[in-house]
Amino acid sequence: MLKAKALIIGKNPYNKENENYSNIKIDGYPTKNVAFLPYVYKDSYNKNSIITYRRIISFIKGKLLSCEEINQLPDPKDIAKDFMKKGVFFINESEFKIDENKSLIIGNNDNNELKYDEETEIYCFGTDAIKRFETYTYLNKVHNYPHPSPKNNHSFWKKYDNRYSSQNYTKDDKFDSSFLINTLK
Numbered sequence: 048m049l050k051a052k053a054l055i056i057g058k059n060p061y062n063k064e065n066e067n068y069s070n071i072k073i074d075g076y077p078t079k080n081v082a083f084l085p086y087v088y089k090d091s092y093n094k095n096s097i098i099t100y101r102r103i104i105s106f107i108k109g110k111l112l113s114c115e116e117i118n119q120l121p122d123p124k125d126i127a128k129d130f131m132k133k134g135v136f137f138i139n140e141s142e143f144k145i146d147e148n149k150s151l152i153i154g155n156n157d158n159n160e161l162k163y164d165e166e167t168e169i170y171c172f173g174t175d176a177i178k179r180f181e182t183y184t185y186l187n188k189v190h191n192y193p194h195p196s197p198k199n200n201h202s203f204w205k206k207y208d209n210r211y212s213s214q215n216y217t218k219d220d221k222f223d224s225s226f227l228i229n230t231l232k
Contacts, residue, residue: 049077049161051152052134053168055103056176057082058194059141067092071124076131077154077161078142083172083195084123094118095209102195103172105207113209136161140176147183173199 060070060080068087070080083103087094095101095114104120105112120126127137143154143161152161163169165185171177173194180189193201205211 049075049131049136049159050134051136051161051163051167053136053170054152054161054163055082055107055135055137055170056172056179057137057139058173058175059139061085061099068097071127073124073127073131075159076127076156077136077152077159078138079154079156080139080142081124081127082137082139084127084137086124094120094123098197098208098210099195101209102204102207105209106192106195111206111209117209140173140179145179 060082061068063069067089068085071084071086072079073081083099085094085097085100087097093114095117100123101112101117104117104126121129130137138152138154138161142156143152145152150163152163153159154161163186165187167186167188169180169186169189171180171189171191173192173196176194177191180186183189193199193203195204200212200214202213205213
């Protein structure tokens with residue numbers, strides 16, 4: 048049985064249709080896929096272009112990494128294996144169930160079990176991961192963050208994304224009611 052010192056929780060595996068990268072798979076891992084860390088098909092591919100990876104790896108390092116720094120990091124699979132040895136697991140919320148009575152996360156990879164306890168640091172990225180752990184009040188080390196997806200432009204990612212660009216939205220305007228159709232009046 049594996050013991051988790053830290054869990055980094057995402058939502059779903061990378062899209063299978065992607066032409067440049069997919070999901071890392073590691074023998075003995077609690078889930079079929081490693082969350083956030085991509086398996087890149089060609090060594091020459093610019094890993095900095097994978098926004099989710101760029102944001103997560105900079106967050107873990109605790110600083111904004113340049114494109115060059117990200118591309119000089121070890122292979123993401125090696126990163127995942129090294130973290131696994133330290134008891135740190137990157138898992139997707141969609142790939143496990145929780146047995147609260149036994150404090151176990153049961154993954155979808157040959158039912159490898161992952162033991163956690165109140166000392167386990169749990170980093171939840173995105174609404175689905177956050178909701179998954181919000182009822183476990185005895186877990187006092189749960190940290191909640193916006194998902195690192197390119198679809199999420201939350202200002203939190205500004206300090207971890209070397210290509211971050213903000214979008215300003217109109218705040219106090221409302222839809223002109225003269226355009227309403229009869230069924231919505």
